[in-house]
Structure formats: C-alpha cells, structure tokens
Amino acid sequence: MCHTCKEHVVVCSALLEQTNGNGRTALDLVSATSQKEELLRSAQVGDSAPRNRAATEVLNLPLLESGSCLLAHLIFSYQQERGLSSCTQPSDKSHSLGYKLVRALEAHALQRVTVGWMDQRAVRLVEDAETLLELGRGSYLGQVSQAVKGCKGENTQFLMEILEDLKSRGEALVAHHH
Numbered sequence: 001m002c003h004t005c006k007e008h009v010v011v012c013s014a015l016l017e018q019t020n021g022n023g024r025t026a027l028d029l030v031s032a033t034s035q036k037e038e039l040l041r042s043a044q045v046g047d048s049a050p051r052n053r054a055a056t057e058v059l060n061l062p063l064l065e066s067g068s069c070l071l072a073h074l075i076f077s078y079q080q081e082r083g084l085s086s087c088t089q090p091s092d093k094s095h096s097l098g099y100k101l102v103r104a105l106e107a108h109a110l111q112r113v114t115v116g117w118m119d120q121r122a123v124r125l126v127e128d129a130e131t132l133l134e135l136g137r138g139s140y141l142g143q144v145s146q147a148v149k150g151c152k153g154e155n156t157q158f159l160m161e162i163l164e165d166l167k168s169r170g171e172a173l174v175a176h177h178h
Helices: 033-048 051-056 061-082 084-088 097-107 110-114 120-136 154-177
Strands: none
Touching (some): 061 120, 097 110, 097 154, 110 120
16 A cells, blocks of 8 residues: 555555655655646556456557567577577587586576676576576466567567577476486
C-alpha cells in the first residue's frame, strides 16, 4: 500500500510502489495534490488496461523489428568476439571445457565457482555457460510473449532463431553432462 493524499489510502500500481535510492516513491516526490491525482489516474488507467492484449498482438512492429535487429546483432557479435561456440561444442565429453563448466555450475552457484578469480574473461566464460544452461532449461524463452514469438517480421524471426539455437546448445550441454 502506498499513500496518496491525506484523505484516503489506496492500493497503488506496482509502478507507483517502486522506490528510489532513498526509499521514496513517485508520489512522495510530487508535492501538488493535482499532480498526485493525475499520477494516480494514469496508473489506474494503465493497471485496468487489458493485460492479455499486449501478449497477443504486437503494438509497434517497427520498434520490435528494430530492437530485434539490434539484439540479434549484439548476440551474434558477442558470440564471435568471445568464441563461445568453441567451448560449448561437445567434443570429448569428459575433457571439454563446456562439460567441465556445466559440471561445476550444476554443483555450485556461479559466485562460488568464480570466487577469487582475477581473470574477468574466465568469469565471463562461466557466466556465458550459465546463461546457455538457463536457455537450455527454457528459462528465458518462456518470458518471450506469444505475440513476439509469432511475429512475421524478418528481424524478429531471425532473433527467435538465434534464441532457439542458443537454447538447443544449452540443452546439448546439459544432455552431454548427464
């Protein structure tokens, strides 16, 4: 619950319950009663909007396509720069770096595996392996809305293919470990 005015207390939107570094909400930062009421009305309108609409239709295809293009390029560039595919390809199972990382991450939390490591490239490699494992378990793709998954935009479809490929590689890492 958050406060509005002196005369009544209402349950606020999750957005209005967010606090800054000093623990103050957006309503705390607005002094004029009329501005507080406008902020509350805006939050109520947003909260009462149909939630499933956004999950079933793409509202701004050019924005989705641009974002998908940028994210696909970023993922591809990151893979090229880091050489991620070489360490995650299952070769000789018991000796591959990917297998050893999976074994370590399934036994211990990432922070425990990398505690005391000074080489940030090695830490990032373990973080990448953990991300692949999570993708393999379906953790991230499950958060993508059906509207985005079903979008026919070229860039969005390409991004989904990249994410599916990463998921498959994560599944392969897990499968070769067990």
